[in-house]
Amino acid sequence: MNRPIDPSLLHSSEAFAHYLKNAAFRVDERAEAGAHTQGQRVGISRPHESAHLHVAGEAAYIDDLPELDGTLHCALGLSPVANGRLNALRLDAIRAMPGVVAVLTGEDIPGVNDCGSIIHDDPILCSGEIRYLGQPLFAVIAESREAARLAAAQAKAAADITAEPPVLTPQQAHELGQYVLPPMHLARSTNEGGARRAMDEAPHRLKSSFYVGGQEQFYLEGQISYAIPKEDGAVHLYCSTQHPSEMQHLVAHALGVASHAVHVECRRMGGGFGGKESQSALFACVASVAATRLRRPVKLRLDRDDDFMITGRRHCFWYEYEVGYDDEGRILGAEISMVSRAGHSADLSGPVMTRALCHFDNTYWLPDVSMHGYSGKTNTQSNTAFRGFGGPQGAIAIENIMETVARELGRDALDVRRVNFYGKTERNVTPYSQVVTDNVIHELVAELETCSDYRARRDAIAEFNAASPVLKRGLSLTPLKFGISFNVKHFNQAGALVHVYNDGSILVNHGGTEMGQGLNTKVAQVVAHELGVGFGRVRVTATDTTKVANTSATAASTGADLNGKAAQDAARQIRERLAACAAERHGGRAEDVRFANDQVHVNGKVLDFKAVVGEAYIERVQLWSDGFYATPGLSWNKDTMQGRPFFYYAYGAAVSEVVVDTLTGEFKLLRADVLHDVGRSLNPAVDVGQVEGAFIQGMGWLTTEELVWHPQSGKLTTHAPSTYKIPTANDCPPVFNVRLFEGDNFEDSIHRSKAVGEPPLLLPFSVFFAIRDAVSAAGGHRSNPPLQSPATPESILRAIEAVQAAGS
Ligand code: MTE
Ligand code: HPA
Numbered sequence: 001m002n003r004p005i006d007p008s009l010l011h012s013s014e015a016f017a018h019y020l021k022n023a024a025f026r027v028d029e030r031a032e033a034g035a036h037t038q039g040q041r042v043g044i045s046r047p048h049e050s051a052h053l054h055v056a057g058e059a060a061y062i063d064d065l066p067e068l069d070g071t072l073h074c075a076l077g078l079s080p081v082a083n084g085r086l087n088a089l090r091l092d093a094i095r096a097m098p099g100v101v102a103v104l105t106g107e108d109i110p111g112v113n114d115c116g117s118i119i120h121d122d123p124i125l126c127s128g129e130i131r132y133l134g135q136p137l138f139a140v141i142a143e144s145r146e147a148a149r150l151a152a153a154q155a156k157a158a159a160d161i162t163a164e165p166p167v168l169t170p171q172q173a174h175e176l177g178q179y180v181l182p183p184m185h186l187a188r189s190t191n192e193g194g195a196r197r198a199m200d201e202a203p204h205r206l207k208s209s210f211y212v213g214g215q216e217q218f219y220l221e222g223q224i225s226y227a228i229p230k231e232d233g234a235v236h237l238y239c240s241t242q243h244p245s246e247m248q249h250l251v252a253h254a255l256g257v258a259s260h261a262v263h264v265e266c267r268r269m270g271g272g273f274g275g276k277e278s279q280s281a282l283f284a285c286v287a288s289v290a291a292t293r294l295r296r297p298v299k300l301r302l303d304r305d306d307d308f309m310i311t312g313r314r315h316c317f318w319y320e321y322e323v324g325y326d327d328e329g330r331i332l333g334a335e336i337s338m339v340s341r342a343g344h345s346a347d348l349s350g351p352v353m354t355r356a357l358c359h360f361d362n363t364y365w366l367p368d369v370s371m372h373g374y375s376g377k378t379n380t381q382s383n384t385a386f387r388g389f390g391g392p393q394g395a396i397a398i399e400n401i402m403e404t405v406a407r408e409l410g411r412d413a414l415d416v417r418r419v420n421f422y423g424k425t426e427r428n429v430t431p432y433s434q435v436v437t438d439n440v441i442h443e444l445v446a447e448l449e450t451c452s453d454y455r456a457r458r459d460a461i462a463e464f465n466a467a468s469p470v471l472k473r474g475l476s477l478t479p480l481k482f483g484i485s486f487n488v489k490h491f492n493q494a495g496a497l498v499h500v501y502n503d504g505s506i507l508v509n510h511g512g513t514e515m516g517q518g519l520n521t522k523v524a525q526v527v528a529h530e531l532g533v534g535f536g537r538v539r540v541t542a543t544d545t546t547k548v549a550n551t552s553a554t555a556a557s558t559g560a561d562l563n564g565k566a567a568q569d570a571a572r573q574i575r576e577r578l579a580a581c582a583a584e585r586h587g588g589r590a591e592d593v594r595f596a597n598d599q600v601h602v603n604g605k606v607l608d609f610k611a612v613v614g615e616a617y618i619e620r621v622q623l624w625s626d627g628f629y630a631t632p633g634l635s636w637n638k639d640t641m642q643g644r645p646f647f648y649y650a651y652g653a654a655v656s657e658v659v660v661d662t663l664t665g666e667f668k669l670l671r672a673d674v675l676h677d678v679g680r681s682l683n684p685a686v687d688v689g690q691v692e693g694a695f696i697q698g699m700g701w702l703t704t705e706e707l708v709w710h711p712q713s714g715k716l717t718t719h720a721p722s723t724y725k726i727p728t729a730n731d732c733p734p735v736f737n738v739r740l741f742e743g744d745n746f747e748d749s750i751h752r753s754k755a756v757g758e759p760p761l762l763l764p765f766s767v768f769f770a771i772r773d774a775v776s777a778a779g780g781h782r783s784n785p786p787l788q789s790p791a792t793p794e795s796i797l798r799a800i801e802a803v804q805a806a807g808s
């Protein structure tokens with residue numbers, strides 16, 4: 001903790017080595033060893049269930065599966081135009097190209113030409129209306145991937161298009177009143193005049209706008225589907241997806257068959273980050289249509305540039321807001337319009353906007369508030385889920401307001417944030433009427449303020465800046481509160497299937513998908529704990545629609561909450577049957593039978609787990625079970641936007657310190673201190689990994705990752721790592737103190753843990769506002785820096801010029 005920063009590290013890759021040395025994680029190993037001998041299998045740092053395979057290159061991703069004899073490869077022909085009409089496709093020349101077996105268009109889809117997840121407005125292959133540059137017009141199926149790609153690259157010559165100018169920005173769409181779904185409104189007032197009157201009567205007012213850019217998921221494994229035709233019109237699809245059941249459903253629609261004819265399987269993804277929640281569907285449908293039509297296996301694996309050009313990503317948001325506040329910075333009234341760039345179709349833009357509106361409050365009591373959400377329809381890729389799912393876009397808007405209000409009042413931003421925090425027993429109702437009953441933000445922030453030395457460093461930075469004309473430092477502490485549950489109530493359910501074989505080994509299957517986040521590791525821990533066995537006995541298998549039906553996407557950070565509970569339910573039933581059988585044979589009461597450390601304690605005897613299983617098999621006891629879970633207590637009225645959409649909240653806070661070079665606009669994160677709430681962690685090592693990963697990923701969103709569409713053609717010009725910059729190991733801060741907050745989930749979640757996947761993405765707000773603080777210092781803190789996100793060197797420089805001009 002609190003190590004001084006060695007300036008020589010600031011611009012070298014040694015920073016990363018230093019980080020690795022110091023980050024060596026750091027659970028209390030003695031406590032864990034104790035827990036272990038007591039038979040505890042949760043609350044323990046376990047390596048990822050596939051770690052040994054990941055590092056050896058032996059973990060199989062879909063492109064690693066052996067290809068069946070006769071496998072064909074598919075590539076998509078993309079629209080060279082962003083808006084217009086497709087008059088005709090001249091495909092004869094493409095059909096005649098070497099290796100080409102078939103070229104399919106929208107008319108060749110036997111069922112419905114649509115792969116929309118909620119609203120059916122998403123053509124698989126263009127049906128006449130050109131909606132964005134990169135839209136798939138046709139599919140080439142060829143003997144090799146290269147042949148397919150060469151042929152698909154002829155799209156421009158093949159397509160006869162009448163082009164029209166594209167609508168590209170959320171502002172343009174908003175001006176035209178062009179949305180993918182009706183506007184949403186969420187308001188709460190404590191006076192008859194509502195937010196307007198609260199603002200009018202407030203001592204101070206602020207009216208401004210703000211913008212945050214979008215973000216590419218940049219999963220390491222691109223979108224891929226491998227479809228194998230089966231007898232009687234059925235298909236077996238290997239698909240890199242967070243949502244096998246939805247792929248099953250949409251493929252069945254596209255083929256015009258029932259769901260029972262479609263079998264979807266996914267052992268693991270090389271990352272999803274929301275990008276494979278709905279958008280794996282187009283590729284799943286095309287591969288399945290081609291495979292069933294040609295009666296040969298068909299693989300569709302996207303090239304990275306095509307993945308960028310075809311699929312959507314995080315929505316950028318444009319905000320116009322007005323707030324009224326008092327002398328201490330207390331927000332008395334607020335009104336905000338949020339306009340997102342939804343792209344050409346609805347996809348998940350509705351739930352994303354809902355989550356954005358439900359996170360504008362973040363950790364703050366807003367007595368009178370009026371929010372409006374517009375999902376702008378643009379001629380761009382259809383934007384979709386990305387870690388946080390609108391939550392980050394909602395919360396950063398109020399954090400930007402907190403920072404601005406603090407600067408207007410000349411107060412420390414932490415003090416302004418604190419006077420606005422939700423109370424514990426009053427001032428604790430969200431704008432959507434959910435009562436915040438589990439608020440730990442006061443104690444969490446107090447602890448972080450102390451252990452990060454916030455106040456002393458604030459003074460040290462002021463001193464540094466006074467003596468440093470070119471390099472300026474900045475500091476910021478930002479808090480977060482993130483609602484856990486899908487904001488569509490019926491998605492909050494899960495199933496599992498657990499088999500105990502008669503040699504005592506255990507196979508677990510559940511509806512969740514593994515994308516690197518450690519879900520299978522956690523579910524295996526839950527099952528091992530429930531049956532009192534070592535991890536070696538438990539194996540988790542591929543997600544498979546033939547094993548657990550009607551599953552929800554692994555999303556909204558609920559994977560372990562939902563599937564952990566379902567697997568626990570299944571394992572518990574088996575344990576109870578084993579206990580009854582053991583008591584029957586060895587005497588004593590079934591309730592007194594204990595399972596721990598691969599042993600079963602029954603009526604004073606200690607038996608091997610394996611022996612008890614063997615006996616139960618002989619006694620004809622069912623040794624496998626299904627399990628089910630539905631999150632209790634949820635309600636949501638989507639018309640009034642009121643109810644209890646979340647089972648509970650996760651909390652966290654981070655302090656970041658940056659240095660900005662005022663001549664180049666470059667910045668460096670010097671130190672980050674994080675305190676994050678995961679309830680009673682199921683696996684502290686996995687959870688710390690999620691927190692660190694989300695922090696760096698969120699920092700990329702707010703700083704280096706910039707999406708640029710050509711203003712005339714509408715072409716996404718940043719479609720590869722050469723032009724789109726995600727963070728690297730060198731961007732990790734040399735001092736990165738990540739700690740888990742101590743405390744159980746107030747709700748009866750799986751072993752009182754909390755979801756961890758998405759909430760920490762909000763932690764690096766502190767990086768963005770630390771940069772803004774440093775920019776402000778460059779202007780002598782005399783004006784509010786007009787810095788928007790991403791804070792690229794160019795935009796930092798522009799903001800510095802603005803504050804310096806305003807100050808002179
Ligand atoms: N971590 C890794 N390594 N890879 C991923 O793709 N996706 C994130 C998060 N962490 C992701 C990840 C997103 S968007 C979500 S919603 C959750 O993991 C989903 O998994 P969980 O619900 O099991 O936490
Ligand atoms: N998160 C992720 N996916 C979703 C959600 C959510 O809150 N709601 C509907 N789909």
Ligand code: MOS
Pocket residue numbers: 242273274275277385386387388389554555556557758
């Ligand atoms: Mo995560 S954005 O809910 O897949």
